[in-house]
Amino acid sequence: MESLVMYLCRQNTLKMRVISRLGEYGLRALMYMAAQKNESTYFNIRLMSQELDISFHFLTKILQGLTQRGLLQSYRGPHGGIGFLVPPEQITLATVVKALEGEDFFHNCLLGLPGCGERQPCPMHVFWAELRERLRTEFETTTLADLGTQTLEQHLRLKA
Amino acid sequence: MESLVMYLCRQNTLKMRVISRLGEYGLRALMYMAAQKNESTYFNIRLMSQELDISFHFLTKILQGLTQRGLLQSYRGPHGGIGFLVPPEQITLATVVKALEGEDFFHNCLLGLPGCGERQPCPMHVFWAELRERLRTEFETTTLADLGTQTLEQHLRLKA
DNA sequence: CATATTTAAGATAAAATACTCTTAAATATT
DNA sequence: AATATTTAAGAGTATTTTATCTTAAATATG
Ligand code: FES
Ligand code: FES
Numbered sequence: 001m002e003s004l005v006m007y008l009c010r011q012n013t014l015k016m017r018v019i020s021r022l023g024e025y026g027l028r029a030l031m032y033m034a035a036q037k038n039e040s041t042y043f044n045i046r047l048m049s050q051e052l053d054i055s056f057h058f059l060t061k062i063l064q065g066l067t068q069r070g071l072l073q074s075y076r077g078p079h080g081g082i083g084f085l086v087p088p089e090q091i092t093l094a095t096v097v098k099a100l101e102g103e104d105f106f107h108n109c110l111l112g113l114p115g116c117g118e119r120q121p122c123p124m125h126v127f128w129a130e131l132r133e134r135l136r137t138e139f140e141t142t143t144l145a146d147l148g149t150q151t152l153e154q155h156l157r158l159k160a
Numbered sequence: 161m162e163s164l165v166m167y168l169c170r171q172n173t174l175k176m177r178v179i180s181r182l183g184e185y186g187l188r189a190l191m192y193m194a195a196q197k198n199e200s201t202y203f204n205i206r207l208m209s210q211e212l213d214i215s216f217h218f219l220t221k222i223l224q225g226l227t228q229r230g231l232l233q234s235y236r237g238p239h240g241g242i243g244f245l246v247p248p249e250q251i252t253l254a255t256v257v258k259a260l261e262g263e264d265f266f267h268n269c270l271l272g273l274p275g276c277g278e279r280q281p282c283p284m285h286v287f288w289a290e291l292r293e294r295l296r297t298e299f300e301t302t303t304l305a306d307l308g309t310q311t312l313e314q315h316l317r318l319k320a
Numbered sequence: 321c322a323t324a325t326t327t328a329a330g331a332t333a334a335a336a337t338a339c340t341c342t343t344a345a346a347t348a349t350t
Numbered sequence: 351a352a353t354a355t356t357t358a359a360g361a362g363t364a365t366t367t368t369a370t371c372t373t374a375a376a377t378a379t380g
Contacts, residue, residue: 024272077347078355112184123307147283237377238325
């Protein structure tokens with residue numbers, strides 16, 4: 001039972017969301033790990049969730065998904081955790097985003113119409129296809145390691 | 161009460177959504193109107209909703225919002241409808257998208273962190289800020305009229 | 321003036337997304 | 351073997367987004 005004022009208010013405050021929360025949290029966690037450069041060790045999810053101020057259970061689930069998709073490996077029990085299966089130098093942002101958001105992440109119509117560009121491109125298609133391709137290229141050529149060079153405190157918004 | 165299979169299944173099929181449904185429907189409707197070039201007349205919302213296969217009430221609400229924000233004008237009663245207040249040649253995509261999705265549409269952090277670039281840019285910032293700027297420039301320099309040149313049947317996915 | 325038409329406004333409902341909680345499985349330590 | 355630690359799996363809840371429904375206001379027409 002929400003008033004229209006609130007309803008419209010919410011609509012006014014919509015933000016451009018290129019990737020979902022899932023993608024945001026996943027990327028932040030992976031960059032956090034990449035920045036540590038402890039490729040051989042496992043990271044504790046609870047600690048990571050506290051430092052990044054992300055719900056522990058939610059983050060666990062997201063990382064679980066990345067493990068199932070072969071980007072990460074996990075180890076249960078004391079001193080267990082989550083770690084890279086392939087070094088962050090070899091993981092592109094495109095790989096991460098496609099794992100988190102879906103394989104066809106870079107193939108969707110700007111207007112949400114089905115089958116972008118296949119037969120009947122929408123009026124936005126030429127306009128959008130070029131931009132999207134640039135986006136894709138950037139994501140394909142940037143690795144997690146490329147982004148892990150800056151100090152953590154300044155750039156990942158750690159909790160404290 | 162949903163199974164994890166479905167839960168993960170849904171997560172697998174997420175799509176890149178640069179603009180929300182609101183934005184998609186709004187843009188499609190405005191392009192439909194721009195393509196007709198009947199600048200002086202009012203368009204019937206029900207007919208438009210049928211042709212574009214968008215819920216009538218939902219589309220009404222979206223267009224209502226654009227009217228309230230000064231992009232469109234409406235007229236009630238028989239032969240009433242919705243029409244441009246300024247000609248589509250003068251309406252940029254940026255204007256539309258900002259009206260539909262929020263003013264700071266082109267200023268959000270890719271990772272959803274607050275205050276993009278203001279004090280503590282995230283690791284994605286340099287990478288993202290440039291792409292976002294290109295996106296913004298394209299949206300700022302493209303008008304509704306620019307996109308209304310192609311035939312409607314082929315490009316707006318009219319219902320039938 | 322009565323009636324039909326059309327958008328405006330508000331409330332409600334459904335679906336999707338985001339998040340939390342509980343229990344199970346694996347592993348190390350004692 | 352018993353216990354503590356840590357991720358995996360599944361179920362459940364909350365919030366946001368999307369869509370529908372109902373009633374009101376404005377306007378034209380007979
Ligand atoms: S069909 Fe719409 S962007 Fe390709
Ligand atoms: S701070 Fe993250 S993109 Fe600018």
